[in-house]
Amino acid sequence: MAGIYLHIPFCKQACHYCDFHFSTSLKYKDELLQALVKELHLQKSYLQNQSIQTIYFGGGTPSILSANEINLLLDTITGVHTVTTDAEITLEANPDDLDKAKLHDLRQTPVNRFSIGIQSFFDEDLQWMNRVHRAQEAESSVKRAQDLGFENITVDLIYGYPLLSEQKWKHNLAKVFELDVPHISAYSMTVEPRTALASQISKKKQPPMNDRQSADQFTLLMDAMQTKGFEHYEISNFCKSGHYSRHNANYWRGINYLGIGPSAHSYNGEARQWNIANNAKYMQAIHADTLPAETEILTxxxxxxxxxxxxxxxxxxxxxxxxxxxxxxxxxxxxxxxxxxxxxxxxxxxxxxxxxxxxxxxxxxxxxxxxxx
CATH class of the missing domain: 1.10.10.920 (Arc Repressor Mutant, subunit A)
Known part of the structure; x- marks a missing residue:
């Protein structure tokens, strides 16, 4: 039993708080996809023939990919690994990508779970974060996905930032409960080094995050989730019965996984391995049949x-x-x-x-x- 993570390092624009590896240029997307395919072959023995029960498209913004590009990667995985018939296959998606045509296309892929980055239902908050989508798109994207038969959906929310009052946080939670999704992830705003948010705070253009506010909103979150019958199965994750994120739960339970793509991490029980966080250097190494990775043997x-x-x-x-x-x-x-x-x-x-x-x-x-x- 194992999982595969695919890092798709492209975004339309940079969120002010994000420190994940990505590029806002799609110029080399085709070349990078071919490198992902090749790395899957180069790494085929890493999991030692364990069957694959979860596949996760993360990023970046994986919903930038077309259905054909997603199928190319999944077909490659099934060509080099045994994938179980009930595998959980998750696609991280931005609401603005999930229009009706895109969702119809995605029905022609094995993707059976969406992780939708809503973050907030207030336009001013989304603009403050430098998100691409707007509040109406957040709500409509979930409903469109549900109408087209995608029921296994998780949404992301963020709390603990200056614009988010208690009243607005309660509204966000009420709205997501109204959407009737089976899984919710909620994260306290964290100021990571070398992000636009960190720079704004250091220049006193933005106030620092308030720990008391974050703690109060986390407590409100836990109480609301319990009232609505959600299990608090991990600090930042809540679900209705039987709707754990199998992929992420396996991370927390020490199950082996293979990470494919620039900056992706892998774990085999004895060591951790991570790829270089540079698209050009990653593609150059893979083209030369070399894994651009470092390894740490765990003591x-x-x-x-x-x-x-x-x-x-x-x-x-x-x-x-x-x-x-x-x-x-x-x-x-x-x-x-x-x-x-x-x-x-x-x-x-x-x-x-x-x-x-x-x-x-x-x-x-x-x-x-x-x-x-």
Whole structure:
């Protein structure tokens, strides 16, 4: 059981907060697609013949691709890997790309799940983020997809930025509940280095993000999701019963995956591998039958800490037996270190599992870091 991630490094324009690898020029799109095809062949042994249960088109903006281009990549995958008949195949999409004609075309592909980057239902907020789409497109794109038979849809929202009042955040949540999608991802606005937002803040053209606002809006989010019957199965992810993102859930549960494309990461249980984040250098290397990647062999401490970080974020929690399988007696050390957070009721222990409480979810990264070996 394994997954494949395809990085499509193209966008129409740069969102002010985004630090993912992409280009706003489509000049070399055809050449890069051919490089992705070739890399799939070069990397065919990475997953050691494991069957593929999830495929994820990320970016960038994968919905820039035509149906024929998507099928080219999927046909290549099925040519070099065994893909299960019930594989989850996700396409990240911007609302402005999902017009009726594009959706009709996408019905001719195996794509069976959309991740739609809505972010907000307010035009002024979308403009502040430098998003391409507008609020009306966000709503209509979901409805069009549903009308054409795409039911497995997740949407992204962002909270914790200066323009987002409590009233506007409640409106965004009410609107997304009204759309009746089975999965919602919501992220606190993060100021990443070398982004337009970071530059604006450093020049005092924008105020910094407010931690108190983010915490309050996260709490409001958790309460609203619980009221509407959504499972909070990972810090930033909520779903109706049975609608987990299988691909992302596999990341958090330590399942192997292969990343294809510039900046894409791979994991095989023993090491991490990541491709160069440069389109030209990536294509040049692939053309020369060379993988433009670096590899890190994970030490025992690396594996312990990665498991702590990822497992604590999920509904499944941290399994002390699994921790001991990585390094004997490590569970005892962790339980001792967890004492202060058990007392504060930020975490709870039930038999051999440790979970974050709702209050603890506000401090997830801090708690994980304090439990690291």
């Amino acid at each position: 025992e401490t690396n594996r312990l800490n990665e498991y702590i970080m990822t497992s604590l974020r999920t509904i499944w929690g941290l399994d002390l037996d699994r921790l001991n399988s990585i390094a004997s007696a490590s569970a005892n050390d962790l339980v001792k270190a967890a004492g202060p957070y058990l007392e504060k009721e930020w975490i709870i222990q039930t038999e051999n599992k440790i979970h974050l409480t709702q209050t603890g979810k506000l401090y997830a990264d801090h708690i994980a870091a304090e439990l690291f070996f």
